[in-house]
Amino acid sequence: MTSRYEAAKSVFVDSIDIDDYIELESSLSAYNQLLGSIEKPLKMILLFGRPGTGKSILLNRLAQNLKYQKEIHYFEIPSTDKREFFYKLFKVLTKKDLPKNTEVNFSALVNYCKKLRGKREIIILLDEAQMYTPQMMENIRLIADSRAVKFVVSLHQTEDEDLIAKEHFQSRIWEVIELKNASFTDFRDYVHKKLLKKNFFEIANSIKEREMKKMFAFTKGNYREANKLLFTIFEICEYYDKNEPSKINYTHLPQRIIEMAGLKLGYIHA
Amino acid sequence: MHDIKVLEEEWIRYHRKKRVPLYIGLFLLILLTCLLLSALYNNPFLKDDAGKETPNIEQVTTTTVSKKDITKKGISNNDSQQLEDDIPTEAVVENIPVLEEEQSKLKEDTANKRKKLALNIIESSGLDAYKDVEERFFKSKDIDDSLFLAQSYYQKGMYKKAEYWALQTNKINTEIDESWIIFAKSKMKQGHKNEAIDILKEYIKRTGSEKAKQTLLSITAKQ
Numbered sequence: 001m002t003s004r005y006e007a008a009k010s011v012f013v014d015s016i017d018i019d020d021y022i023e024l025e026s027s028l029s030a031y032n033q034l035l036g037s038i039e040k041p042l043k044m045i046l047l048f049g050r051p052g053t054g055k056s057i058l059l060n061r062l063a064q065n066l067k068y069q070k071e072i073h074y075f076e077i078p079s080t081d082k083r084e085f086f087y088k089l090f091k092v093l094t095k096k097d098l099p100k101n102t103e104v105n106f107s108a109l110v111n112y113c114k115k116l117r118g119k120r121e122i123i124i125l126l127d128e129a130q131m132y133t134p135q136m137m138e139n140i141r142l143i144a145d146s147r148a149v150k151f152v153v154s155l156h157q158t159e160d161e162d163l164i165a166k167e168h169f170q171s172r173i174w175e176v177i178e179l180k181n182a183s184f185t186d187f188r189d190y191v192h193k194k195l196l197k198k199n200f201f202e203i204a205n206s207i208k209e210r211e212m213k214k215m216f217a218f219t220k221g222n223y224r225e226a227n228k229l230l231f232t233i234f235e236i237c238e239y240y241d242k243n244e245p246s247k248i249n250y251t252h253l254p255q256r257i258i259e260m261a262g263l264k265l266g267y268i269h270a
Numbered sequence: 271m272h273d274i275k276v277l278e279e280e281w282i283r284y285h286r287k288k289r290v291p292l293y294i295g296l297f298l299l300i301l302l303t304c305l306l307l308s309a310l311y312n313n314p315f316l317k318d319d320a321g322k323e324t325p326n327i328e329q330v331t332t333t334t335v336s337k338k339d340i341t342k343k344g345i346s347n348n349d350s351q352q353l354e355d356d357i358p359t360e361a362v363v364e365n366i367p368v369l370e371e372e373q374s375k376l377k378e379d380t381a382n383k384r385k386k387l388a389l390n391i392i393e394s395s396g397l398d399a400y401k402d403v404e405e406r407f408f409k410s411k412d413i414d415d416s417l418f419l420a421q422s423y424y425q426k427g428m429y430k431k432a433e434y435w436a437l438q439t440n441k442i443n444t445e446i447d448e449s450w451i452i453f454a455k456s457k458m459k460q461g462h463k464n465e466a467i468d469i470l471k472e473y474i475k476r477t478g479s480e481k482a483k484q485t486l487l488s489i490t491a492k493q
Contacts, residue, residue, distance in 0.1 A: 236274065236277070239274050256281060256285075259281055259284060259285070260277045260278070260280075260281045263277060263280050263281060263284060264273075264277055268284060269284070270280045270281070270283035270284040270287065
């Protein structure tokens with residue numbers, strides 16, 4: 001027997017899939033700001049915010065939306081190895097694979113970029129940029145100085161990572177876009193829209209304002225935390241639906257289940 | 271989800287813990303209410319007010335009316351004297367201390383103590399009771415007590431004592447009509463009529479008291 005909650009919980013599996021993107025007031029504003037920044041003659045753009053504020057999905061959406069208009073490349077997984085990173089960069093810039101048993105000469109690469117100025121405008125979206133070493137970040141800056149390649153760097157907002165940002169980028173020409181946790185209104189819209197997008201109207205309707213506030217209090221409006229919490233809530237609902245249906249109210253999601261999920265995820269403690 | 275039972279138990283513990291502040295709050299509220307109520311009902315000041323017994327006031331009124339009646343009926347001085355002497359001691363003793371408590375400037379403790387003594391008087395009506403009041407006066411210098419003694423002794427025909435207690439009252443407060451009248455009348459009863467007239471004249475000159483004037487008239491009319 002399948003439960004309606006089984007499918008509902010899968011809605012909240014954390015992903016940066018463009019199909020899972022939910023248009024919210026705050027995310028739309030950040031997207032437009034990023035789009036505007038790309039049009040400006042800036043060499044580097046910093047996108048930062050706490051984990052789970054939607055940086056990756058925003059970069060992904062930007063890459064998807066502009067892929068036919070601009071030469072845009074999304075580096076989703078950071079390269080911790082310098083060779084690997086230069087190899088990827090070489091491929092993007094030259095549109096060719098690096099010959100076997102050869103290494104990228106960085107100076108030659110920078111000179112190549114300088115030659116591209118005015119001919120091509122390449123945008124590289126670097127996600128999880130805090131994973132790059134300071135040396136690699138310095139190389140990125142030098143390539144950006146060629147003005148042929150524009151970098152959008154996404155950073156986690158923590159004290160240490162802020163330090164990296166300060167050291168390597170803040171003296172350069174910058175546009176800084178900060179992503180924050182959702183407001184209560186955005187949070188509520190996010191949960192509802194996610195469910196409605198997959199036709200879970202009844203389930204969306206069973207989450208009342210009071211319960212929504214409780215979930216918001218637990219997650220503080222963080223999208224990743226919201227996904228985790230809702231996944232767990234529907235997992236508990238699924239269990240009751242299949243084994244003890246008397247313990248579940250289909251028209252009103254009980255606070256008890258939210259609190260149980262909160263206990264499981266460590267938001268609250270017994 | 272295999273850990274649902276564990277999670278349920280955990281939730282019960284959490285729910286119980288969550289309610290603790292509520293229970294504590296409720297308990298404190300009840301405690302506070304009880305303390306407040308207790309403080310209200312045990313307030314000695316409020317209790318004193320509540321303790322003022324109406325029956326005593328009624329007794330006083332009754333006594334006063336009966337005296338007035340006697341005067342109005344025009345009974346002769348001798349008869350009046352006879353009547354005054356016949357007025358039961360208990361009736362007078364019962365009234366005064368309680369009635370005049372309102373004007374007392376003494377502390378609450380003293381007031382309570384006096385009330386107890388007044389009740390003793392009601393019960394005993396003997397001379398011992400007067401001694402208690404006398405002792406209390408020496409401690410408190412309360413003119414209510416001294417005036418009460420003056421009146422009581424005068425009514426019992428103990429004019430020397432009545433004169434003494436009226437004098438004690440006058441020493442503390444020189445403007446109490448009743449005290450000066452008892453003082454003058456006691457003098458007269460002891461055969462010092464001229465002295466009584468002089469006293470009253472002096473008092474009338476100083477205060478213009480109507481009561482004193484009437485008493486003076488009645489004394490002079492007897493001549």
